[in-house]
Amino acid sequence: MVEHIVLYRLRAAADAQALGDTLRRLIAIADVRELRCGANSSIVEPSGDFDYGLYVRFGDEAARARYLADPRHQAVVPIVESLTSALLVFGITSEGG
Numbered sequence: 790m791v792e793h794i795v796l797y798r799l800r801a802a803a804d805a806q807a808l809g810d811t812l813r814r815l816i817a818i819a820d821v822r823e824l825r826c827g828a829n830s831s832i833v834e835p836s837g838d839f840d841y842g843l844y845v846r847f848g849d850e851a852a853r854a855r856y857l858a859d860p861r862h863q864a865v866v867p868i869v870e871s872l873t874s875a876l877l878v879f880g881i882t883s884e885g886g
């Protein structure tokens with residue numbers, strides 16, 4: 790299993806709903822087993838000033854690589870860049886499910 794986590798810092802004028810709508814398009818990519826996204830709801834400090842997060846699960850690293858190269862993923866990148874000022878990408882690879 791591969792879990793792909795991305796945390797986003799929204800630009801001052803950006804709309805979190807627009808970011809979520811854009812990210813949810815990624816569920817259409819065949820290698821995506823699970824996709825969740827939403828606003829930061831953590832009550833634990835520090836949160837690093839990240840406003841929004843994305844979680845995507847894949848069967849293996851090859852599936853993640855196909856996802857990242859997929860034209861549908863590439864199409865959301867400039868939209869996400871226009872809505873965010875920073876991001877943090879983190880991946881976890883584990884055996885089994």
